[in-house]
Amino acid sequence: MKNTIKVERAKKNWTQADLAKHIGISRQGLNSIETGKFIPSTVLALRMAKAFNTTVEVLFQLDDTEQ
Amino acid sequence: MFTYLYEAKHSTSIFMERSGKNESQNSVIFALIYGATYLPAAWLLKHQMIGKPLSIIVAIIPIITFALFVLKLIKAFSVMDEVRQRVQLEAVVIGFSLTAMLIMLLFLLELCGVSNPGWFGYGHLVGYCWLFYFVGWFVSKKKYDV
Incomplete structure (x- = not known):
């Protein structure tokens, strides 16, 4: 699973701490999601998409091997 | 209206974060209380320094503090x-x-x-x-x- 969280964060000029506060998780937790070590739940993914005014599909995509 | 909703959401996430921290701190405090009751109880019982009826009470106290610690841990888990x-x-x-x-x-x-x-x-x-x-x-x- 790959994600574009870092790109979306850069567009909004948000730090990891800013986004983490918005979606109600720890900064370390967000770092774990951003680096692909942890796959978030649907609720958290939707919350993240809402914070960026985008969709979950834009934020998260399956790897070529997962499709 | 939008600003109000944003502020409300923001303060909710801050509240969740603080509440999580408080619960985690509580569980650590109760873990220390458990340790503070378990170790002296084990020492007292090992050296047989007290009579049998009191020994049973001393043996039960760390179990109670451990149960309280587990309850706090479960509460902390739910807000993590x-x-x-x-x-x-x-x-x-x-x-x-x-x-x-x-x-x-x-x-x-x-x-x-x-x-x-x-x-x-x-x-x-x-x-x-x-x-x-x-x-x-x-x-x-x-x-x-x-």
């Missing part, structure tokens, strides 16, 4: 974010599995007539159980980089 919940879950799974493996191994070795109660008594198993939990915690924290 999902990454921390996963870390705790994996730590418990690894800790439980390793403890179960050790107990099975000790049982089988006992059947063979090879056992050393000096190293693997009930009291030691409690220590090994905690040790395995912390091993699991460390491994899981490394895995998710938190």
Whole structure:
């Protein structure tokens, strides 16, 4: 699973701490999601998409091997 | 209206974060209280410094403080974010599995007539159980980089 969280964060000029506060998780937790070590739940993914005014599909995509 | 909603959402996430921290701190405090009751109780009972009726009460006190600690831990778990919940879950799974493996191994070795109660008594198993939990915690924290 790959994600574009870092790109979306850069567009909004948000730090990891800013986004983490918005979606109600720890900064370390967000770092774990951003680096692909942890796959978030649907609720958290939707919350993240809402914070960026985008969709979950834009934020998260399956790897070529997962499709 | 939008600003109000944004502020409300923002303050909710801050509240969740603070509440999570408070619950975590509470569980650490109760873990320390448990340790502070368990170690003196074990020492008193080992050296048989008190009579039997009082010994039973002294033996029960750490169990009560441990139960309170577990309740606080469950409460803290419910307000943790999902990454921390996963870390705790994996730590418990690894800790439980390793403890179960050790107990099975000790049982089988006992059947063979090879056992050393000096190293693997009930009291030691409690220590090994905690040790395995912390091993699991460390491994899981490394895995998710938190």
